[in-house]
Amino acid sequence: MTRYVFIGAGAIGSAVGGLLAARGTDVLMVARGDHGRAMAAGGLRLRTPEETVSVRPPTVTGPDGVVLRPDDVLVLTTKTHQAEAAIDQWADVEVHDGDTVRGRAADLLPIITALNGVASEEIALRYFARVYAACVMMPAAMIDPGEVILRGTPQRGVFHLGRYPTLPADDPDRREADARWLSGLAADWDAAGCHVTTPDAVMDWKYRKLLSNLGNVFDALLADPGEAGDLRRAAEAEARRILDAAGIGYISDETDNAARRPHFSVAKVPGTPDRIGGSSWQSLMRGTGTIETDYLNGEIALIARRTGDAAPLNARLTALARRAARNGLRPGAITIDRLTDELRDALPGTSLPGTSLPEPV
Template identity: 35%
Template sequence: MRMIVYGAGAVGGVLGAYLHLSGQPVVLIARGEHLAAIREHGLTLQDGTGSRTVDVPVAAGPAEIAWQDGDVVLLAVKGEDTEAALRELAACAPATTPVVCLQNGVDNERRALRAFEHVYGVCVMSPTSHLTPGVVRADCHPVPGLLDIGRFPSGTDTTAESIAAAFRAAGYGSEPRPDIMRWKYGKLLRSVGNAVDAVCERADGFGEIAAQARAEAVAVLDAAGIAYTPKDEDDARRADILKPAFTGARGGGSSWQSLARGTGHIEADQLSGEIVLLARLHGLPAPYNENARRWANRFAREGRAPASLAPADWLATLGG
């Protein structure tokens, strides 16, 4: 089984490095300056043991890969890049290739199933960072993350069990779960705060905005009749497993990092925007998530620095 990690950023890059170090055949797919840096110097992995360079194969896209039986795609791009990635994959990878969505949000698996027969979801609990080309960081140690996996839309099979075993061999916690989408909706509730984390200053009102966005998302999922893992079940899964590898706070989560790198895009439509979509489908208001989505997209579009908007200014546009 060879792992094709499409999206070698924070989550994908760290996972690809650990898989490679465990002896698992791996090919990374990267782009831009990150691709150039990996090709020239290798991928630098920083974790609780220090820094090391991993000489892992890397490609600019699926067309550069000689596809073979046993290949598995680990799709680790942001949700806004899923469609483009699937188009590239469908042009050269066999339709029977398993596609594993290592992504936040809950719509990636459904989109992948249009093009590929065997699709799996992963509930990613893996704090990681990627701010410099060629460098990724695991922010937890000694276990870098939890990667529970299940077949989409439900169930498990021998492929899911084999992939979970490969994740465990690479140092991660991983369990096959037949109800993986319930776990991913639970993760979505944690992720609706990403857009707030990305744009708002850490000042009075910040925590309340994030809490209101989550409460609103819970109400929407309940009204839509969608099952999700409650916070206490998520917390119990993490327990004492995910331990910080570095002193001091991280700069921010994945959306914050997108703004910090100046990528020009952000994942807000797939996170807060998912709650907005469900709310509209069920005739419900979702002002906090709509405001979060709009502000995050504006910051990405205008190239604004992360965490630079006063919470009071954010609240002033609520519902407007």
């Protein structure tokens, strides 16, 4: 029986793992801090628009004492800036088949990179032979330890999953075996309320999600992120220009909207705050001291520099988010006027066209 091992079980990892556990699927949560202690002591509460479900998945803080099995699937759900440390910790853990040690996790087990951004796949590929990229569309939040708020309904989220890199077309046997494995995973996750599709061009989905996540910084810094419409459109327009110039493909807005619309919409969960932000907002709310913006807006700046270009607006936003996290600022600590002043010399001379992006997740 497949067991899903969620490494860095925060909002997304706890949400998917908890939903699977509620269906009787074998899971193992790997979590630290207050959230890990709360799950180990009292289980996990999943709050949805329709109901609250409590589960008690086995929870550990790391690989010590964990016996990995040949049918385990590792699911990485840390923030991207935490990914390499987590991957390094698990890559050389032994995989046991009864009393026999079969080898190392990195050689034998698949790892799914269910993170924002587009950098974790290359990080994982330095260690693991079988890497699967996951584009995550799931409005989940962890505000209190031991509890996850899931606002998607009727399904809780949509996941695009695919092998990284794509297997070559002239290797039909491996492609067929891979398709069968992904089909089994999709059946498990679909039954738990997480709709899974398995496109070949999974990174096109992740780059489209990257464009969406450029707005996370405004969600985190401003009391009313709706005031940042022009700034957000300018950041997205700058990013599209950089991706297009670098020849990097991404899914169209229409395809992206069509993928999520039949499966879920965001709804209010009774008894929760009116405003619940995305992953960057949650980092500032919890006062972690770090934020993933280096791998969101900062990814655009990196791509620009690699091609001899520049992305001054996204670069400046990256620095502001890093400073806010380092200084312990809470969400909404910066006014729109102050933010505009901070960004003024990085803004284009004229208003740039943009599109309406979905709520950050």
